[in-house]
Amino acid sequence: MSTGLLTLLVAALAILGMVMGRSRAVATAGGDIRKLHSLPFFYGRFTALLTAVPAFLLIIVWLLAQPLIVENKAAALLSPADIPDGSSKALVMTDVRRIAEGLDRLTESRTDIPALKADPAALKAAMNAAGVALQTDPAPSVIEAAEALREAQGRSRLYLSIAAGIVALGGFAWGVSRIKPEFRARNATEIFTMWLLIGCSLIAVLTTVGIVASMLFETGHFFRLYPAKDFFFSTTWSPKFGGGSSLGIIPLVWGTLYVSFIALLVAVPVGLMSAIYLAEYASKRTRAWVKPAIEILAGIPTIVYGLFALITVGPLLRDWIAQPAGLGDSSSSVMTAGLVMGIMVIPFVSSLSDDIINAVPQSLRDGSLGLGATPSETVRQVVMPAALPGIVGAVLLAASRAIGETMIVVMGAGAAAKLSLNPFEAMTTVTVKIVSQLTGDTEFASPETLVAFALGLTLFTLTLALNILALYIVRKYREQYE
Structure with missing residues (x-):
């Protein structure tokens, strides 16, 4: 059966x-x-x-x-x-x-x-x-x-x-x-349901523990085959199945942080300004259609963003900026992936910041306006300082989302692991190399394959730290203003 x-x-x-x-x-x-x-x-x-x-x-x-x-x-x-x-x-x-x-x-x-x-x-x-x-x-x-x-x-x-x-x-x-x-059927049912809910909660916890344990186990196996010093401090990434690989993580971390930095440069100002407009200036009718329109960006599959980067944004940056300025002739670049990823992250910053700004007590606004401040002065000098901890948490959550992105980077930034300050050169990230090392028929006994788990554990640690910091800031803010 x-x-x-x-x-x-x-x-x-x-x-x-x-x-x-x-x-x-x-x-x-x-x-x-x-x-x-x-x-x-x-x-x-x-x-x-x-x-x-x-x-x-x-x-x-x-x-x-x-x-x-x-x-x-x-x-x-x-x-x-x-x-x-x-x-x-x-x-x-x-x-x-x-x-x-x-x-x-x-x-x-x-x-x-x-x-x-x-x-x-x-x-x-x-x-x-x-x-x-x-x-x-x-x-x-x-x-x-x-x-x-x-x-x-x-x-x-x-x-x-x-x-x-x-x-x-x-x-x-x-x-x-x-x-x-x-x-007492009601009592028995409620107790049974409570234990069922506890079990469901434990499934989520045990799943997290299993993920971390599997990565730790395979990462330990990797470091028995490849020196940890070369992995963390080498500036060369050159995997060669069969031996002779150089598996330095520094170029991958640099590419990850560089792309994420450009994405946040795009997403934070646009998302924050849109959140301020929706929370403080927009009418109810305007807010009713602008906010859902912004949040539609969060529902677009990342592969669609990748195609947009590959077909539209990349050639546009190459023809209008990179080639005339002598900065490169490739449509795949850090700038391409960063711009498109920033567009993708805008709803995270905008939506979270909007909720946080709306959570600021109205009494603060009324007090500022009662003292003669203009609406813009109230936003700049009262609302934003009060909402700043929550906004920082929203930005950190958006950063962790950008760091873990793969498809946009694959199609927009290329796959070259290098250290460079030129944003119009092709680079790659940790997530892209995790995918490339595990593509095809792989044997989990060589450093070239097991390195994916070490990369995954490094990325997990980085994003976990950002999430913990963001949650800490948000909770501190909520305790202060609720």
Whole structure:
């Protein structure tokens, strides 16, 4: 049974539990709901929660643990002779998974699987025709491992269906059996819901811990293969798969900070001025359409911004400024990416600053105007100093957004890792190199691949520090003026 169908069946059983629980509660009270401790709805909700939540938790845990167990058993069937020179077991397991997927598709089309398994070339052709790309004829042991993986996945789905069905039915039966007029269904439901919410909160926390732990683990592996001193202090970035790489992070950090600096030079003045206009000068009618129009920029996909940088902004800067001034002849440059990224970040600065300015107490404005100050003097000398901590927090949050951008930099700034002050030269950032180092079939055993985790951890630390600083400033501001 597929996971989707199993999910629908559990959900249907939970709905049935809702109806049965409610009707049984009314029946045990003899039709007089005043004899019940709680409203009938709570009895049905209690039964539905007992039916659905444990079953869904089992499905989630099972699906997370299944690949580790099933694929390890399939990988055990591979011998060292099955791993070509320059490859790894992980790459071979990729082919095993592809073949297992292809065998499933061929089985659905009623293809003669035993005959194909006896002829690797015919199997490869059939796989490619079924939409599963194979580059070489699979070895017999790889085919055997794929067949074992497919069978193990089928058994796992069967066992999951049985186990989830038993858990759901058990929860359904237990919930119905607990329904009595004196049962405190509302209290039990609220406690159950509270623990469910706590679990959801822990998922977010544990996800963050897992991300950090995985980056720390792989970064530690990288530094065992490559000197940390060369990584942090070298000014050369030249990865070469196979050895002889120079993996200095300084050019990447410089490009990241340079692009982000230009983006903030564009976004902060424009966003701040628009926020002041919307909060202090615009009428309600004007604000009603200007503010959504500005925030539309936040909903545009970054790939669209990248195309805009590549096709429009880059050639425009090259033809009008860079070439006439002798500063460069490439449409890919730091200035191109910075300008477009600044446009993208404007809604972050504008929206947050607008909310912060509106949060300044009206009494401060009234006092200033009552003393004879003009509206512009009130904004400049009263409102802005009061809102300054919050505005700084908004700018830092926008900076962390700009630092983590990838697509605009790929299409607007190029991929050259260099140290230069010329904003019309092509440069690159940390995020771009993370993508480039992990593109294609990669083996997580070489410094050239593992360096992506060290870059990611560095970027994570930088953006985390900015976010913590921004949150600290915003909270301090809120405590002062709320």
